[in-house]
Amino acid sequence: MPNGEPGGPFHHYCKGISDQILQCLLFDSPDPKAKLVAIEYFVSKDLTRKLPPIQWHRHFHDHKVEIATGRVQVLDLPPDQAAKVAEVAAGTDGVIYHLWQAGQEFPDGTVSFPQSLGHKFPGHSEK
Numbered sequence: 001m002p003n004g005e006p007g008g009p010f011h012h013y014c015k016g017i018s019d020q021i022l023q024c025l026l027f028d029s030p031d032p033k034a035k036l037v038a039i040e041y042f043v044s045k046d047l048t049r050k051l052p053p054i055q056w057h058r059h060f061h062d063h064k065v066e067i068a069t070g071r072v073q074v075l076d077l078p079p080d081q082a083a084k085v086a087e088v089a090a091g092t093d094g095v096i097y098h099l100w101q102a103g104q105e106f107p108d109g110t111v112s113f114p115q116s117l118g119h120k121f122p123g124h125s126e127k
Contacts, residue, residue: 010038020044022092028100037100038114042092049093056093059113064090066116 011034014024022042027034048060066072067086074082098114100107 012040014042020047026096035100038096038098040094040096042089042094045091045093059095060093061095061116063092063094063116066094069116 010026010028011030012024012026014022016022020043024040024042025036026038026040028037042063043060045062048056051060063072067090072086072089074085077085094116096114098112101110101112104110
């Protein structure tokens with residue numbers, strides 16, 4: 001949520017680079033001419049929960065909490081497979097590097113770290 005306002009939907013195209021990290025390109029639509037607006041990393045909670053809480057809260061969000069909002073959809077998969085993807089994602093935290101801000105004609109080098117709906121600061125209690 002840049003500036004506290006819900007954005008999106010953002011269409012994620014992801015690939016795993018290790019058993020603990022998934023990297024995703026985020027586009028503003030599924031259109032072939034869609035803008036690449038952000039990069040998100042899904043990182044195992046085993047890694048991210050070692051960060052100092054202030055650093056975690058500034059940049060990361062809990063995918064379990066985000067999925068619980070009901071806004072996350074896994075498209076192009078049967079419901080049983082989509083549920084498995086969501087279950088795996090719930091074991092990760094995300095960090096988003098937003099590169100093309102809403103309303104900009106082009107990306108000007110401004111990078112923001114938006115949070116997801118449901119993110120609580122500073123309640124970093126679940127480990």
